[in-house]
Amino acid sequence: MNTEYNPSELLICLASRVMEDGNTAFIGTGIPMLAASLAQNMHAPNLIAVFEFGGTGAILEKLPLAVGDTRTFNKALHASGICDIMESAQRGFIEYGFLGGAQIDAYGNLNSTAIGDVLKPKVRLPGSGGGNDVGSCCWRTIAIMKHDKRRFMEKIDFITTPGFISGPGAREAAGLPPNTGPYRVVTNLCVFDFDEKTKRMRLISLNPGVTIKDVKENTGFEILVADNVEQNAPPTEEELTILREKVDPDGLYR
């Protein structure tokens, strides 16, 4: 068994570890799907995966390739539609939501709409999709990001999906449901949570071989650092085996 791993495999394992057995997670395309499948095969056999277009409680035997493919409702407990899923989220039923984006700021706001002025964009991006809904309605959102200065910015060009917006109280003032918001940011360098008082991103753990300095140099805003920054364990042999042999045997993410 080759215990070397690539950045995607690390991200998948880190995201997987956040997922809780017997709880609900809103799963988007890509890394969250692999993470959910890995979690079901590891510590969270009863992770309830919820997919945007209607699948709830599937057994992820084969890796879904899109949020609406047949595998998202494989042996599922419920196959409905996007309204049922989004309304369940709005009603408070979905604990974790996974998000991505082209840009993120210190408050966990995400941009997946446009680089530059949205009315005359330099780069037109794919848009919110369900991202805004996940960020608005799920209890705890986890952003999975590639870590560099062009992505971790002091001021992003467009808030597609609200994080803590401008800081403490801003979500509530905007009318978003109380006690919701960004929970973790998982990157190829580290994991952040959010400071209770300022609602800004705070470094809590480092990936193997990464230093606080590395993180700072690759982040376009000032980061908070937890008192005890922990070390993220590298993917275990068990994780890698399951990931490569069971979750992604075709090696789409290698």
Add this chain to the structure above:
Amino acid sequence: MNTEYNPSELLICLASRVMEDGNTAFIGTGIPMLAASLAQNMHAPNLIAVFEFGGTGAILEKLPLAVGDTRTFNKALHASGICDIMESAQRGFIEYGFLGGAQIDAYGNLNSTAIGDVLKPKVRLPGSGGGNDVGSCCWRTIAIMKHDKRRFMEKIDFITTPGFISGPGAREAAGLPPNTGPYRVVTNLCVFDFDEKTKRMRLISLNPGVTIKDVKENTGFEILVADNVEQNAPPTEEELTILREKVDPDGLYR
């Protein structure tokens, strides 16, 4: 074949004749069910019967006894729920709606809520049910009523279901969809339509053996009378045969 008929049989035949082939009708409990089934067996094989709790396009081989019984979706084209049906009506899909009530006024407003003051009722009635929705959203409503002065009143105690409310323009002023409202009132004595100008009930045809005087004596408000009052044909032998042998073989309505 006994060609004598009772008042219910006459009402059923009159209501049946209003139903159009290849059009939609919102069917309530009782006489409308028999009328719809008779119509499907006579002139309207493709009458699309719509039942409040979700049945659309059933073949009424056996008489439904309630708006939610299995027969309301017997070989139906669609079995959904009350929201789908009511929303289809609100969206304009249902042409005819059948209504009943304890009291009706000259504008076709119906009371099925309370006799006397609703806050201290002399008689508490069963309430709107879907009646208000049918009267609000279907294009043309047909009330089926027993005809006497305590039911046909100048002023009813409570408008459960709006007819033309207080006259021309009143439905539109209240915000109800344009071009909707009462179409016919079918009674054991006669059939009314509504005068284009005043929106008041107008006698257009008399049941066999009934005179205009009879109608006036049994109506608690001044009625308009069409220039040519027609005679309603009595139930035909064919109608009675189908009604008794096929639609209601158990004689529930005899």
Add this chain to the structure above:
Amino acid sequence: MENKCIPILYEGEGSIIQPADLNAFRELNRKKNKKLESKLMTEEEAVDRFVKSGDYIGFELYGTVRSPMNMVRALIRSGKTDFRLAGQGVHEADLLLGANLIREIDFTYIGLEVFGVSGNVRRRVESGDVHNVVEWSNAALTWRFKAAAMGIPFMATKCMLGSDTLKRSAAKVIECPFTGEKLALVPALILDVGFIHVNRADKYGNCQIDGISGFAFEMGRACKKLIISAEEIIETDEIREAPDRTIIPYYLVDAVVHAPYASWPGEMSNSHEKDVDHYNFYLSKQKTQEGMDEYLKEWVYDVPNHQALLKKIGHDKLESLKL
């Protein structure tokens, strides 16, 4: 920006018997157990654990069809009282009113279908035992559930406009900010406890309903506590084989009660017919309070549970009702 607003043109005079707090509902939904754990229990245990006096309750059904009468009978026997009711009902509401357990009603329809006005409704409402009645249409009441199920505080509709039903409701009429048309807004309604009888469920509460589904989808998502009774209990594998047949997923459910013939004397689609003889007997008894009291004593209070009831009805009778 300039000071814009949407005119409120009219407000119904009825009270909001059960105001919806959507943020509290979110917190409650968050805490609901998402684990796959058996919720099988008896009617008595479900009532004991999840219902308390004064609760706002509701039953999903159509007339006497698919009605969780087993739960109604257990509720009456429990001694709990002073309920507030989402009033779209027939026989089940009639029993509760007959037993004088209801104080307030969001009233859309409580009657006896083709048999007309109910003696129990008349006695309880006319006497003031039910001290607060607010009127709605069937669609309006269901859309109130639907709003709650969607996690929003109201739904707009054209229904009820121009009627006294509107006047005695708690709806508000506004001018649409997009089209200028008049609309009634009806507030979300969240039940303290909802009761639904289904064709089949697994032990976790994943439910299937055959044919039409009334307002099960909406009401099932608008309850703080949801008690499911099921004609049949099936394996979860069967649920997983046809997940598009699940109408209520397990995580909404607090109790699963296995109860064949739960709707008796009413009918159950694809399962059994109405017991016309018994229903006619009931119709004759409910005319007077004395008759009703006798009926309740013999058929509810003196029958300890649903199994005993089925025994009392008798095997031959039950067999004869089968579809």
Add this chain to the structure above:
Amino acid sequence: MENKCIPILYEGEGSIIQPADLNAFRELNRKKNKKLESKLMTEEEAVDRFVKSGDYIGFELYGTVRSPMNMVRALIRSGKTDFRLAGQGVHEADLLLGANLIREIDFTYIGLEVFGVSGNVRRRVESGDVHNVVEWSNAALTWRFKAAAMGIPFMATKCMLGSDTLKRSAAKVIECPFTGEKLALVPALILDVGFIHVNRADKYGNCQIDGISGFAFEMGRACKKLIISAEEIIETDEIREAPDRTIIPYYLVDAVVHAPYASWPGEMSNSHEKDVDHYNFYLSKQKTQEGMDEYLKEWVYDVPNHQALLKKIGHDKLESLKL
């Protein structure tokens, strides 16, 4: 009564590309043919009869799954243009943008899923060929269909609050007249023409979908004209045997096109897999306009119809994709 009103706290700066006239929609729904008459026709006939340049159009699908690509290709070949689009899409929107047929978009997501940003989206939006873009979330767009399907002019939601998505939408933020909380109101959206691919339909347009149903229920009820394409045509008797499986009833439908492999190169639940080879080929071509033009010429313009396309793909390839 006193002068009450609901404050409008904020209005999005985006325009309403397709304002909903619900009374006109009612009239149109009233006139829709309710008779059971065959609506079977080809893609070309459906486009010819029911689509015109400038129409506001929309496709129901999930990613590349269950996508009516047959209709998209027929649309491109028809020469009709200047469409306005409900923008929840992947490959189908990409082809339309590649062919430069779109002028305005209610944009929620147009991309290539895991493959990211689409070259066609970038070229058309950044150049201004698409001259008006209004932003929404997926839920907001679907709830706009749902409002239209319900016959009401708006839906309330907590989504989009606090974001620039809201700012560039046409939603309005109000203070709830029941709870005081902030809500975004999103306006009903009625398509001129909607396109939905289903697992099976009868010739009248009664449709079944297996498993998840995306937004077919809502969008199917929010179209002035609805074109159904079906993997399989079945007898109406089969529909009548399981009416609870009907998701779109015939009376909503204007055309029924029989088209196996309609979603190719995308996948169809319970039927066939994605053609990964072809999709990768497509991904490489869409990077440049030249590549895209070549792709469109070879795989759309030069292929007269869906049957010819299936022949061009080849029997062996199609067989290999079967589930």
